[in-house]
Amino acid sequence: MSEFSVGRERVLTVGVAVARSGRLANLGDPLDFAMTLMAEKLAGAGPAGYRIRLAGRDTRSSAEGARQAVDELVADEDAKIVLTLAGTQVLPAVADACEAAGVPCLSSAFPWQVYYYGRGADENRPFDWTYHFCWGLDDIADTFADLWERVDGREHTVGCLWNDGPQGAWSRHPEHGFAPAAGARGHDLLRPEPYREPATAMALDAHVAAFRDAQVDIVTSAATGQDLALFRSRAAEGGWRPRLITCSRWLAYPPSVTSAGGRPAQAGVATLAYWTPAHPYVSSLDGMTAAGLAEAYEQRTGRQWLQPLGLAYALFEVAAHALTTAGDPTDRRSVAVAVGESRVRTIAGVLDWTAGPVPNIATVPLAGGQWQPGTRHDYELTVVTSGQVDGLPAAGDLIPT
Template structure:
């Protein structure tokens, strides 16, 4: 299940690329002494929750899927997972903070889903990495929080699962600049609150277009954040999420810092064929003419894990057996070791985070890794550059 069309389509490219690249290795799986032929069916979520639910139904009833793979979409991904849970078919997903994955489905941490499994990082992990980068600019800070009025924003504000429990313990003061509706038309109220609170650093989960608008209006008001940290859309190069040249110029000037869950510098290998992170990034650029994207490594790990589950399930044609195999998986992948037996909550395997900053480069934005406390095996590739 991939967003082939609609607003999430740029994020569907890594999964479709990986499926094509690994096609020869996905023609069959060996399970014990038996060999099973495998068919891969791809359905378009159309970047829409209702369309995604219908597509899951088609995958299960028409294509007779034994396992569903998906990634991307604050609303789409939970819709896919819920549909799989209702249809009693195993689902594996990624690229979505695990607290949001649980809460978007009407549950709380500790809840056990029977059929649906996920691997990602937590909001607390993002907060830790962002705080490390704030502290590289010196001491503690008043942080202006530019968060929307949707699920992502409400969870970032959550008094137990959001940023505050992590960042307040480190001495930072979180100043909420006020919720906004996406896409935003005006941030003058939020800019005014930034001045009122004396916030010198801003953290957000905004789209490229919205963050660009905020930065421009802040500059026009005579304010310039020393650092902007942004998750969600800005984990990708802003040149991939919008075609607007003015947005590109504004965000290049802002030098946004973000979380890094995968890069060519990560020292991991594919469990399928030994491909390294650098190999995968190089092949993607060679084959598509585009720069690597962080979801590329997670898409590859998604397929690796599904292949492993089919290879180790008691019966790879039985949905319940595949779900049990996923629950017991601890697998070294190109995105690091994924271990569903360790948590942090049922149905979740944790992906460790580094911190990076987008630096201007001759071929577009370049993501330099500037902090690696949680991932010491990932090399630092650049220095944080406050504005």
């Protein structure tokens, strides 16, 4: 028997590949916290006769570390499924290693087109072992278009501050990216040459000049906090300021990097609101609410809640569901099939792999938010448009500069 055994109790192991060192260590906090919170809850949530245990490995914030983490989780821990969250280079490396090793993988916090097409799959050739849930680049474009149209209620020319990495490249993709969805809403995109991360002042000065000369008043991006802070500083020094910046990716996290005038890079920036304490979501595993999870994080860590908390918690919910519904929870192929057939009500919403949009993928609906001065924290993510999220009220109005 390949599964772990404790006395007469049989144990099913869920492996967790999480960044605990290196430059992405802070991005690993939500998954690490959810793992700690779920360890005891999942022990009794497995199929009859089994206990679920969690085993983690540090990805060290690198593709090489990610592959090693998967190897150890499979060989040393006998993981029946591996979970991971975030990291432009790390997440695909975890998924690819699981695909090669023949172990189910579940991940999130990465636009699904980048995950799916970027790793070589298509509608006729899906992955065998790896599954994902997230929003798409087209969903980001629609959410941002909702926000742009609240500035003067019209269509705009939008300046694109895009890097030369995977998200920037796929945002420009003529079929699967951000650009066609934004264009379908009637907005023109001004797209200078992409910059290389980390950005330099010279590279961003070229973007500032292009946007200023074209009289662009809205900018969209997927920049890191550091690069966005530099962009805003260079724009301010050049005497130009857009009326609105929309930015995805790292801007889902609470403010930490300062920009011109000592303000956080996020101050006034509009972004995705994919999970907040106000989202009307409840875990079907243990009844945890979005508000309850955010409060638990703040109480236990003393830090401001994070959007990826909901996605991290949902990873464990889906893993437990797959192990419980699999025909044979000790067989990795059976567990993979169970993930692909899952429709689960989670703290991140209903995740449905039977509905597409392509095999291996379940989608997460988006609302629009803006980082505004808060009451409990200096800046808080305020929901300004409910977007695709049923039952989520707007808590404030969009405030252009």
